[in-house]
Amino acid sequence: MKKNSLIIVLATLYSFLLITLLGCNKEDVQKLPHRNWQLVWSDEFNGSAGISPDAAKWKFDIGVGPNNDGWGNAELEYYTNRTTNASLDGNGNLAITAKSETYSGSAFTSARINTLGLFEQTYGRFEARIKLPWGPGLWPAFWLLGTNDDTIGWPQCGEIDIMELRGQQPDRINGTVHGPGYSGAGGITKIFGLENDRFDVDFHVFSIEWGINYIDFFVDNTLYQEITPGNVTGTWVFNHPFYIILNVAVGGNYVGFPSSQTPFPQTMLVDYVRVYKDAENK
Amino acid sequence: MKNIKFYLSITTLIVVLMVAVSCDRKIDGLELATYPTSPDVFIDGFSTGLYYAAYGTSKVTAFSIDNEVKYSGTASMRFDVPDAGDPNGSYIGGVFGANPARDLSGYNVLTFWAKASQPATIDQVGFGQDMGENKYQVFISNLAVNYTWKQFYILIPNPSLLTQEKGMLFYSATPQNGRGFTFWIDEVKFEKLGTIAHEVYKICNGNDSIFSGPAGNYTLNNFSATFNLPTSIDQAENIAISYFTFTSSDTSKATVSNTATIILKNSGGVITASVGNIAAKGSLTLNVTGPATAAPNPTVAGANVISIYSNSYTNIKIDSYEPFWVWTGGGFTTNYSTFKINGNDVIHYSNYNDTYNQKCVFLAITFPSSPINISTMIYFHMDVWVPSTSPNLTNKPTIKLQDVAGLATQYVSPSALLTDQWVNLEIPLASFSGTANKSNIIYLILNTFPSDIYVDNIYFHK
Numbered sequence: 167m168k169k170n171s172l173i174i175v176l177a178t179l180y181s182f183l184l185i186t187l188l189g190c191n192k193e194d195v196q197k198l199p200h201r202n203w204q205l206v207w208s209d210e211f212n213g214s215a216g217i218s219p220d221a222a223k224w225k226f227d228i229g230v231g232p233n234n235d236g237w238g239n240a241e242l243e244y245y246t247n248r249t250t251n252a253s254l255d256g257n258g259n260l261a262i263t264a265k266s267e268t269y270s271g272s273a274f275t276s277a278r279i280n281t282l283g284l285f286e287q288t289y290g291r292f293e294a295r296i297k298l299p300w301g302p303g304l305w306p307a308f309w310l311l312g313t314n315d316d317t318i319g320w321p322q323c324g325e326i327d328i329m330e331l332r333g334q335q336p337d338r339i340n341g342t343v344h345g346p347g348y349s350g351a352g353g354i355t356k357i358f359g360l361e362n363d364r365f366d367v368d369f370h371v372f373s374i375e376w377g378i379n380y381i382d383f384f385v386d387n388t389l390y391q392e393i394t395p396g397n398v399t400g401t402w403v404f405n406h407p408f409y410i411i412l413n414v415a416v417g418g419n420y421v422g423f424p425s426s427q428t429p430f431p432q433t434m435l436v437d438y439v440r441v442y443k444d445a446e447n448k
Numbered sequence: 449m450k451n452i453k454f455y456l457s458i459t460t461l462i463v464v465l466m467v468a469v470s471c472d473r474k475i476d477g478l479e480l481a482t483y484p485t486s487p488d489v490f491i492d493g494f495s496t497g498l499y500y501a502a503y504g505t506s507k508v509t510a511f512s513i514d515n516e517v518k519y520s521g522t523a524s525m526r527f528d529v530p531d532a533g534d535p536n537g538s539y540i541g542g543v544f545g546a547n548p549a550r551d552l553s554g555y556n557v558l559t560f561w562a563k564a565s566q567p568a569t570i571d572q573v574g575f576g577q578d579m580g581e582n583k584y585q586v587f588i589s590n591l592a593v594n595y596t597w598k599q600f601y602i603l604i605p606n607p608s609l610l611t612q613e614k615g616m617l618f619y620s621a622t623p624q625n626g627r628g629f630t631f632w633i634d635e636v637k638f639e640k641l642g643t644i645a646h647e648v649y650k651i652c653n654g655n656d657s658i659f660s661g662p663a664g665n666y667t668l669n670n671f672s673a674t675f676n677l678p679t680s681i682d683q684a685e686n687i688a689i690s691y692f693t694f695t696s697s698d699t700s701k702a703t704v705s706n707t708a709t710i711i712l713k714n715s716g717g718v719i720t721a722s723v724g725n726i727a728a729k730g731s732l733t734l735n736v737t738g739p740a741t742a743a744p745n746p747t748v749a750g751a752n753v754i755s756i757y758s759n760s761y762t763n764i765k766i767d768s769y770e771p772f773w774v775w776t777g778g779g780f781t782t783n784y785s786t787f788k789i790n791g792n793d794v795i796h797y798s799n800y801n802d803t804y805n806q807k808c809v810f811l812a813i814t815f816p817s818s819p820i821n822i823s824t825m826i827y828f829h830m831d832v833w834v835p836s837t838s839p840n841l842t843n844k845p846t847i848k849l850q851d852v853a854g855l856a857t858q859y860v861s862p863s864a865l866l867t868d869q870w871v872n873l874e875i876p877l878a879s880f881s882g883t884a885n886k887s888n889i890i891y892l893i894l895n896t897f898p899s900d901i902y903v904d905n906i907y908f909h910k
Contacts, residue, residue: 300676301681333680334679335679336645337643362641362643364643364645366645367642427682428680
């Protein structure tokens with residue numbers, strides 16, 4: 167009887183511990199619908215140091231924007247296609263470098279590359295592994311723009327900002343969508359913050375999973391935001407092809423001016439960009 | 449037999465015990481004493497073991513605990529800076545130490561909040577001042593404080609070193625434009641923050657520098673440390689030299705001590721540094737351009753010598769070994785230094801200002817407060833070492849003596865000086881031409897020498 171009591175006590179204790187431990191673990195798991203992601207496009211940025219990103223995959227945006235207004239955001243940089251602003255680092259990364267230098271009337275240079283006309287896709291998983299720059303006034307981004315931008319304009323074309331970071335807040339990023347009725351400062355957005363860590367000391371994976379009537383935002387495969395037609399304050403404009411943009415802006419409405427304390431040059435390292443399609447078309 | 453077995457067992461036991469005990473007694477096997485790891489310095493009062501000691505020359509009553517003003521909790525540290533000229537001390541400062549010492553190796557930053565009664569700057573706040581060696585002192589300077597609370601961070605450069613640190617916090621502050629003010633500090637604690645990043649350490653201002661000079665002792669300098677705050681702004685801090693580990697690429701060419709003293713022996717050594725596992729930016733490549741050995745010791749008896757510069761004799765009183773003479777339209781500025789080669793003093797003149805396109809050494813060694821009488825002397829002697837890297841190697845030196853009345857006598861060398869060796873100039877005074885009164889000489893003027901020279905053993909003798 168005594169032995170049995172001991173067994174019962176131990177069994178109870180064991181069960182309690184098991185339940186407690188498993189209970190904790192279960193809370194950390196996010197349940198997501200099954201997707202059968204198949205890789206359809208990627209750039210791993212493998213190549214010799216100093217060469218430009220693959221011209222078969224990327225185009226450069228050059229200058230200060232088509233309306234000479236800092237790309238619609240009062241950005242301060244001049245985007246170039248020089249390898250000093252965008253090139254492979256020889257370690258499997260693309261390096262987009264913002265520099266403080268006078269160039270064609272601008273006080274800073276940087277680079278912005280896109281896949282318009284080279285790659286576009288409706289729906290799927292878009293992800294990039296990135297180590298971000300830092301400093302007040304730096305505005306790195308990994309984002310998508312509707313390919314019909316030229317014909318119907320922005321924000322009707324739609325914009326999905328998979329990751330934007332304000333350099334003065336190196337521990338948090340925003341995931342945002344813009345469309346008609348919810349553009350600019352009215353974009354539908356959410357912050358993802360790291361606890362006791364920052365995005366400029368190591369690589370992190372920024373991604374969206376995008377399907378019919380939903381866009382899920384992830385950092386390091388943690389879902390932190392789902393946006394559906396019910397969340398936006400206007401028309402849902404995310405049922406057509408989008409293309410990819412990577413850039414490091416300097417200054418602009420979103421982030422403010424860099425200060426004398428902003429350390430330059432600043433580099434965004436992109437380990438890869440990968441795009442998947444759901445084989446089951448969900 | 450049973451007893452034998454018993455004794456064998458006992459013997460075996462003793463041997464085993466001796467081995468075991470002797471193993472335990474090895475110094476290597478002893479565990480080091482551990483120290484408390486508590487992070488709090490001052491939250492709402494003195495943390496366990498914390499004590500305060502004001503600097504002796506400061507206003508020692510400046511610090512108090514304020515139960516009215518606080519960032520959070522129930523109390524803060526209050527510091528009252530006096531007006532300039534306060535008879536009780538015109539600045540404030542002191543150390544908050546821990547007894548016992550603490551193990552801070554698990555943290556990477558000291559944080560605190562501060563505000564003031566007016567916009568002001570606090571001269572220094574830091575940790576690692578233990579009223580002893582201050583071996584691991586770190587501080588930030590000119591902290592801008594205002595009416596609202598602001599958080600400050602002081603990075604621990606290499607936390608693994610701070611396993612028994614007594615210096616928890618120190619500060620110093622002075623009046624602002626002659627007037628006193630009050631500031632408060634609260635929530636002082638060591639933390640392990642992942643939001644602090646991008647430590648950068650530099651030697652030689654972060655440059656890959658080259659130094660060329662004579663063999664001898666030098667001090668490495670121009671250290672700095674910065675790190676990036678959670679707001680992504682860089683913060684500079686002053687860190688003790690003990691945080692750096694210095695390395696020489698070739699100790700047969702140059703050595704470097706823990707305190708950054710370099711002994712330069714031969715050309716080609718490179719000094720680098722690191723803090724923990726972070727390589728410091730900058731390096732110093734060292735080349736020997738001057739003499740590696742001292743000039744030969746003079747052999748003339750002291751009684752027959754009037755010495756201007758030599759370790760072998762008693763030198764006359766010299767007013768200046770480089771008076772930087774200036775006259776209408778400008779003057780010459782010179783790098784003048786002395787150093788020792790195996791204990792023997794040597795003068796180095798270099799880097800002449802070439803305002804007048806003189807392209808030469810031009811200087812005077814002056815002794816008007818003790819004019820010398822060289823009328824009975826026969827020779828002027830000087831040892832000169834000209835590095836082959838010196839500009840203007842073809843210059844033919846002129847040695848000039850000038851008397852109290854301004855009259856001069858001089859000797860012009862018929863040839864340039866040989867390089868990379870000690871040249872022992874031994875010039876008969878009879879070869880000097882001019883009208884100077886040799887019983888009343890006050891200046892020795894070196895003119896039209898190459899631009900970079902080392903000199904020793906300057907004397908007259910008979």
